[in-house]
Amino acid sequence: MALIGLKATAFAAAAQLLGVAGAVLVLVWCIYFMGGLAWEASNKSLIFNIHPVLMLIGLIIIGGEAIITYKTLPLNKETKKVIHMVLHAIALILGIIGISAAFKYHNESSIDNFYSLHSWLGIGVIILYAIQWIYGFIIFFYPGGSGTLRRDSLPWHVLFGLFVYLLAVGNALLGFLEKLTFLENSGLAKYSSEAFLVNFTAVVTVLFGTFVIFTVLSQPVVEDDHSYSPI
Amino acid sequence: MALIGLKATAFAAAAQLLGVAGAVLVLVWCIYFMGGLAWEASNKSLIFNIHPVLMLIGLIIIGGEAIITYKTLPLNKETKKVIHMVLHAIALILGIIGISAAFKYHNESSIDNFYSLHSWLGIGVIILYAIQWIYGFIIFFYPGGSGTLRRDSLPWHVLFGLFVYLLAVGNALLGFLEKLTFLENSGLAKYSSEAFLVNFTAVVTVLFGTFVIFTVLSQPVVEDDHSYSPI
Numbered sequence: 531m532a533l534i535g536l537k538a539t540a541f542a543a544a545a546q547l548l549g550v551a552g553a554v555l556v557l558v559w560c561i562y563f564m565g566g567l568a569w570e571a572s573n574k575s576l577i578f579n580i581h582p583v584l585m586l587i588g589l590i591i592i593g594g595e596a597i598i599t600y601k602t603l604p605l606n607k608e609t610k611k612v613i614h615m616v617l618h619a620i621a622l623i624l625g626i627i628g629i630s631a632a633f634k635y636h637n638e639s640s641i642d643n644f645y646s647l648h649s650w651l652g653i654g655v656i657i658l659y660a661i662q663w664i665y666g667f668i669i670f671f672y673p674g675g676s677g678t679l680r681r682d683s684l685p686w687h688v689l690f691g692l693f694v695y696l697l698a699v700g701n702a703l704l705g706f707l708e709k710l711t712f713l714e715n716s717g718l719a720k721y722s723s724e725a726f727l728v729n730f731t732a733v734v735t736v737l738f739g740t741f742v743i744f745t746v747l748s749q750p751v752v753e754d755d756h757s758y759s760p761i
Numbered sequence: 762m763a764l765i766g767l768k769a770t771a772f773a774a775a776a777q778l779l780g781v782a783g784a785v786l787v788l789v790w791c792i793y794f795m796g797g798l799a800w801e802a803s804n805k806s807l808i809f810n811i812h813p814v815l816m817l818i819g820l821i822i823i824g825g826e827a828i829i830t831y832k833t834l835p836l837n838k839e840t841k842k843v844i845h846m847v848l849h850a851i852a853l854i855l856g857i858i859g860i861s862a863a864f865k866y867h868n869e870s871s872i873d874n875f876y877s878l879h880s881w882l883g884i885g886v887i888i889l890y891a892i893q894w895i896y897g898f899i900i901f902f903y904p905g906g907s908g909t910l911r912r913d914s915l916p917w918h919v920l921f922g923l924f925v926y927l928l929a930v931g932n933a934l935l936g937f938l939e940k941l942t943f944l945e946n947s948g949l950a951k952y953s954s955e956a957f958l959v960n961f962t963a964v965v966t967v968l969f970g971t972f973v974i975f976t977v978l979s980q981p982v983v984e985d986d987h988s989y990s991p992i
Contacts, residue, residue, distance in 0.1 A: 533916065645951035647938045647960045651967070685764065689978070693971065700931040700967075707878045707935050711942045720876035729878045736882070736931075740924065747920070 538601040538748035545598065545741035548734055549591045555731040556586045563724045569631070574639045580631035582705065588624025589659070590702055590735060592617055594742040597695060601745050604752040615671060618663055625656055648704040655701055658694045662687070692743065699739035706732040769832040769979035776829065776972035779965055780822045786962040787817045794955045800862070805870045811862035813936065819855025820890070821933055821966060823848055825973040828926060832976050835983040846902060849894055856887055879935040886932055889925045893918070923974065930970035937963040 560567060560579040567583060568576035596617030599610050629652065636643050643649065669675040669683050710728045714720055791798060791810040798814060799807035827848030830841050860883065867874050874880065900906040900914050941959045945951055 533920065642951050645945075645956065647934065647941070647963050650960060650964065651934075689764065696927065697967070700934060703878065703882075703931060703935055704938050707939055708942060710878070711939060714876075715946050720873050725876065729881060732878050733881065736928070 533747040536748050538745045539751050541741050541744040542602045548738040552734045552738055553587050556582055559727055574635055578635040581628050584624045584628030589621050589698055593621035597742055598745045601750045622659055648708050651701045655698045702735050703732050764978040767979050769976045770982050772972050772975040773833045779969040783965045783969055784818050787813055790958055805866055809866040812859050815855045815859030820852050820929055824852035828973055829976045832981045853890055853894055879939050882932045886929045933966050934963050
């Protein structure tokens with residue numbers, strides 16, 4: 531059963547459109563407005579710019595796609611599980627690289643680490659995300675737990691996964707607000723195109739996360755009688 | 762049924778402790794560190810200080826208490842409904858006064874309005890919260906919808922309510938981060954007691970919101986056979 535009686539189709543379609551919009555917006559911001567992306571550069575801002583791009587496109591958007599696979603793909607359960615696992619691995623790896631970019635920028639620019647709420651929650655999110663992935667891999671993929679353990683674990687896997695994902699979306703908002711506040715303190719006009727762009731990207735991120743959750747709470751697009759759905 | 766098979770008791774107890782901790786922390790911050798609260802003052806910061814106190818204690822903590830009444834109170838359904846409704850009314854009114862304090866501070870200090878993500882989402886949250894309250898009042902209290910309408914509305918009332926509440930908790934985090942960033946830009950040390958206090962208050966707020974949601978998803982502390990539980 532699912533909390534929402536409706537099919538996930540419309541929610542998932544909205545999530546796809548918002549995901550594409552969010553990816554385009556963060557690229558426009560980081561490349562057009564903030565000058566581009568680079569891992570090595572004398573202009574250290576270009577190293578920072580990798581951070582929002584990878585966190586949004588990786589952890590949030592690809593992570594969100596991973597979450598909704600079970601409700602959207604017309605495939606058998608084993609195939610969906612592999613896609614779910616691989617997409618989450620990609621999301622996690624891009625997230626770790628994205629966080630490394632933020633540290634590299636801080637260190638090369640002599641900016642303090644770990645003083646902000648965004649960094650505190652961010653480290654929490656990435657650790658919980660990794661624990662969740664490893665637990666899922668061991669119990670549901672290889673070597674795999676007993677039938678009872680899988681069945682008992684699944685609702686908690688879903689619940690904990692949604693909790694970590696919501697925390698990731700919330701922390702993305704903190705990141706957008708923090709960076710924009712720094713830019714405004716350095717002279718960016720508060721009602722400039724760039725400021726609106728960043729806030730709109732954040733709003734698109736909230737809506738994307740909302741539709742991911744709504745998709746999870748809805749009925750699968752194609753019914754799969756062989757899969758056990760915990761919610 | 763409920764998503765979580767456990768009784769709500771432990772989750773609700775944790776929420777109560779975190780709620781008290783959050784209320785104490787925000788009062789210590791706004792009164793001890795930031796100089797106190799005032800609606801009229803030449804030191805305009807004292808007007809601002811009303812904002813975090815009323816938003817956290819009102820909208821988030823009392824709002825959270827309102828949400829969990831159905832799972833925690835050993836009372837009949839009609840009594841719980843009135844408590845739920847009255848607590849949400851108090852939360853909403855304190856939220857509106859809290860937002861007014863932020864505007865009053867901005868206006869008397871010549872600070873721009875509505876340029877930040879926190880203000881954008883905040884206005885969205887308070888409007889949605891008010892719509893949700895009015896809809897709940899009309900359908901579930903007075904004059905009351907038909908039995909079918911109530912039953913069909915209830916899962917959406919719960920889902921929409923949790924969505925608005927999560928958005929409120931997320932926006933509280935944005936508020937803590939935004940204010941602390943302003944203070945740090947004005948000279949507050951990044952690793953000072955006050956900075957840690959604000960970040961800890963934000964972490965307590967996240968945990969409070971989490972345990973409120975977990976309480977809602979769990980079994981009632983005392984079973985009430987006459988009430989219909991949508992999740």
